[in-house]
Amino acid sequence: QSALTQPASVSGSPGQSITISCTGTSSDVGGYNYVSWYQQHPGKAPKLMIYEVSNRPSGVSNRFSGSKSGNTASLTISGLQAEDEADYYCSSYTSSSTLDWVFGGGTKLTVL
């Protein structure tokens, strides 16, 4: 089972906006509106930031938004802040074999 494809790294300056892409196939990202995004700081457990493509859990800043087009999902962070520096992972429900969830390889966000 191949992981979803994310850029290894992205960077931006405080106040700017950045977008992280997550590319899959019609069996996962393109086939379902069940894409999630996670933020992970070093040594910490991942935190759910977006679910079902574009929904934010309670307590997550509205600077975080999600979208999807075809087989590619995207996470946009606006008004970058120093605390946003972290690793970000996408995940999608999948109908490939009996696998239920597949993750992306992760993207390191650096706030310059």
Add this chain to the structure above:
Amino acid sequence: QVQLQESGPGLVKPSQTLSLTCTVSGGSISSGSYYWSWIRQPAGKGLEWIGRIYTSGSTNYNPSLKSRVTISVDTSKNQFSLKLSSVTAADTAVYYCARDQVVAGFDYWGQGTLVTVSS
């Protein structure tokens, strides 16, 4: 507030079985329509979904690990468990347990526990 806590040996010998338990507090493991998942992360690498269980006992596993994985649940103890057999160094990772919202992602995670496979 739901909390999850992994427990188990931090060191396992090659070819043996890795066993971890996740204790859920702040709510019943049987309440709501949730699955309970195990996810792992080798040092410096990405996340890998291992498998999940519903409180009925129904399970789904990552095909790449299916032959070696067993996930079980003990609702009386509010716990679910992971067994991974015939481990090798490649199974060295931080193992997380998480509440699985079926299709809406993993909303609660344990802090993670490092398991090292070494003789």
